[in-house]
Amino acid sequence: MARIDCNHIRHAYGPHPKSDKDYALKEVHHAFEDGGAYALLGPSGCGKTTLLNIISGLLYPSHGELLFDGKDVTNLSTQERNIAQVFQFPVIYDTMTVYDNLAFPLRNRGVPEPDVDRKVRETLEMTGLADMARRKARGLTADQKQKISLGRGLVRSDVNAILFDEPLTVIDPHMKWVLRSQLKQLHRRFGFTMVYVTHDQTEALTFAENVVVMYEGEIVQIGSPAELFERPKHTFVGYFIGSPGMNVMPVAVEGRSARLGSQTIELPGAPKAGTSGVIELGIRPEYVRLGATGMPVSIRKVEDIGRHKVVRASFEGRDIAAIVGEDEDIPADPKIAFDPDGINIYADSWRVEMGG
Amino acid sequence: MERTWNNKAWFMVLPVLLLVAFSAIIPLMTVVNYSVQDTFGNNVFFWAGSEWFEEILHSDRFWEAMARNLAFSAIILIIEIPLGIFIALNMPKKGWGVPVCLVLMALPLLIPWNVVGTIWQVFGRVDIGLLGYTLRALGFNYNYVNDPFDAWITVIVMDVWHWTSLVVLLCYAGLVSIPDAYYQAAKIDGASRWAIFRYIQLPKMNRVLLIAVLLRFMDSFMIYTEPFVVTGGGPGNTTTFLSIDLVKLAIGEFNLGEAAAMSIVYFLIIMLLSWVFYTVMTAYDAEQ
Numbered sequence: 001m002a003r004i005d006c007n008h009i010r011h012a013y014g015p016h017p018k019s020d021k022d023y024a025l026k027e028v029h030h031a032f033e034d035g036g037a038y039a040l041l042g043p044s045g046c047g048k049t050t051l052l053n054i055i056s057g058l059l060y061p062s063h064g065e066l067l068f069d070g071k072d073v074t075n076l077s078t079q080e081r082n083i084a085q086v087f088q089f090p091v092i093y094d095t096m097t098v099y100d101n102l103a104f105p106l107r108n109r110g111v112p113e114p115d116v117d118r119k120v121r122e123t124l125e126m127t128g129l130a131d132m133a134r135r136k137a138r139g140l141t142a143d144q145k146q147k148i149s150l151g152r153g154l155v156r157s158d159v160n161a162i163l164f165d166e167p168l169t170v171i172d173p174h175m176k177w178v179l180r181s182q183l184k185q186l187h188r189r190f191g192f193t194m195v196y197v198t199h200d201q202t203e204a205l206t207f208a209e210n211v212v213v214m215y216e217g218e219i220v221q222i223g224s225p226a227e228l229f230e231r232p233k234h235t236f237v238g239y240f241i242g243s244p245g246m247n248v249m250p251v252a253v254e255g256r257s258a259r260l261g262s263q264t265i266e267l268p269g270a271p272k273a274g275t276s277g278v279i280e281l282g283i284r285p286e287y288v289r290l291g292a293t294g295m296p297v298s299i300r301k302v303e304d305i306g307r308h309k310v311v312r313a314s315f316e317g318r319d320i321a322a323i324v325g326e327d328e329d330i331p332a333d334p335k336i337a338f339d340p341d342g343i344n345i346y347a348d349s350w351r352v353e354m355g356g
Numbered sequence: 357m358e359r360t361w362n363n364k365a366w367f368m369v370l371p372v373l374l375l376v377a378f379s380a381i382i383p384l385m386t387v388v389n390y391s392v393q394d395t396f397g398n399n400v401f402f403w404a405g406s407e408w409f410e411e412i413l414h415s416d417r418f419w420e421a422m423a424r425n426l427a428f429s430a431i432i433l434i435i436e437i438p439l440g441i442f443i444a445l446n447m448p449k450k451g452w453g454v455p456v457c458l459v460l461m462a463l464p465l466l467i468p469w470n471v472v473g474t475i476w477q478v479f480g481r482v483d484i485g486l487l488g489y490t491l492r493a494l495g496f497n498y499n500y501v502n503d504p505f506d507a508w509i510t511v512i513v514m515d516v517w518h519w520t521s522l523v524v525l526l527c528y529a530g531l532v533s534i535p536d537a538y539y540q541a542a543k544i545d546g547a548s549r550w551a552i553f554r555y556i557q558l559p560k561m562n563r564v565l566l567i568a569v570l571l572r573f574m575d576s577f578m579i580y581t582e583p584f585v586v587t588g589g590g591p592g593n594t595t596t597f598l599s600i601d602l603v604k605l606a607i608g609e610f611n612l613g614e615a616a617a618m619s620i621v622y623f624l625i626i627m628l629l630s631w632v633f634y635t636v637m638t639a640y641d642a643e644q
């Protein structure tokens with residue numbers, strides 16, 4: 001296992017990148033700590049798979065360098081980097097048995113057969129594939145095949161990191177949950193450095209200790225699931241994480257209050273500097289209180305989604321969402337108030353700290 | 357629920373039956389008819405029973421042609437299948453090279469068979485043919501008209517030139533259907549070039565290879581036009597394959613009964629061998 005440093009990595013697929021637009025990966029400068037479980041979260045085309053393939057050596061970055069435990073591996077091949085990667089679609093060697101599939105990476109590296117046998121048996125136990133070791137891999141279900149792909153990574157005990165590229169895309173929902181918890185267990189037991197690419201926030205938030213949110217080729221925020229939820233650094237993180245996403249509305253800030261149309265909203269503190277540009281107020285629907293006091297809204301729609309209701313309303317001519325409890329009544333003359341804990345101020349889409 | 361039975365629906369099949377009857381069944385029955393009768397002309401026929409069949413099955417000439425034909429099929433399969441796979445593996449997977457290669461590969465397949473024969477007949481001639489003349493000039497004693505070995509080489513090279521593209525195109529279709537992730541996973545697993553071929557590319561080409569082998573076997577076992585144009589079955593009988601022999605028998609010697617019996621035996625053998633190929637290869641496929 002190793003610590004992975006990405007030093008100012010940029011990547012363009014075209015041969016002669018001119019502007020920032022030509023870069024699939026604008027600039028990534030980040031360290032993945034040894035033994036950490038990271039999720040790379042972002043919409044399709046945000047560069048997360050590009051970053052993953054740069055780490056695994058399937059792609060070489062146009063600029064910047066990659067270090068494993070301080071050693072420069074930028075120009076090393078995938079094999080020399082000793083990385084395991086699990087792909088979106090299960091990749092198995094059809095004609096081999098499950099056992100031979102797991103033995104393949106070891107045999108390719110010339111490991112003596114008794115060691116191969118020992119490692120493969122261990123891995124079969126770990127992944128719960130022991131019963132089907134002698135079966136041909138082609139007849140298995142998608143989740144079993146994906147376990148084989150994972151197993152081929154786990155079987156090499158010396159891998160520097162295990163990378164996952166949306167590995168649960170083709171898995172049935174209930175198996176997704178099972179596999180995800182097995183992955184977490186494996187991580188706890190063996191402490192692999194894991195990087196997990198996904199566009200599914202639930203997957204990212206349940207899998208990882210650290211979620212790296214990417215947007216248009218850049219990392220916009222790295223943090224624990226709670227941090228991403230409470231203090232999104234960028235309005236994109238607000239939109240992308242949470243369901244429904246954060247309410248973002250343009251405001252004018254004066255000292256400790258923000259003005260939106262005819263309403264004035266008390267802020268928990270005065271935003272520190274940087275209040276030029278486009279100023280927006282962001283608040284998650286969970287922090288919007290619906291009741292008899294506060295600012296008037298008109299309700300357009302109430303969506304009952306089980307444990308709670310999502311209220312879609314119109315506030316000063318803008319759409320706003322609020323979450324209310326399952327049993328709470330919707331008042332006849334609805335008013336909303338903002339919980340100060342949930343208020344974030346953004347200048348040009350980036351979060352501004354607020355003073356006390 | 358009441359089910360209504362209306363047997364008139366069978367009339368819908370009639371046009372197909374008629375078509376098949378005229379295109380296949382009736383001509384085939386004519387052959388069967390000839391194979392069990394004898395004639396001295398004037399449309400007078402005698403019942404001959406299984407005589408013609410016995411004669412064919414005891415004729416050295418037939419078995420020699422058969423042996424030549426089997427040898428020919430075996431040789432061209434041994435050359436064309438690996439060569440086709442090799443070329444397909446080395447064809448570009450993207451970029452402008454793809455259409456160029458595909459068109460080049462398709463070209464030999466578009467040339468009519470007798471034209472292919474004529475091309476090689478002229479090409480190999482020692483007096484005016486580029487190939488024959490050059491070989492002679494280089495000191496090789498090449499002459500496909502007199503030398504059985506040279507005749508065989510010429511016919512085989514011609515078939516390889518004409519039909520390897522078919523194997524290439526089929527294999528290429530199998531190869532491009534392999535997702536990139538397989539190659540990436542193989543890289544990560546540290547697979548050698550040979551291991552990639554053996555465990556990723558070959559299994560994915562399995563089905564198309566089955567088709568390629570079947571098509572090439574059937575075609576080569578029925579080959580007529582090209583060797584007929586180039587060597588006419590000679591020198592002597594050395595390149596007389598089954599179909600050439602059949603035509604000699606039927607049209608050259610006007611031995612209709614024997615030719616008809618031979619046609620039927622020939623047809624059954626092709627069917628049998630194709631069935632054997634198919635069964636063996638699908639069984640192998642299923643076992644994997």
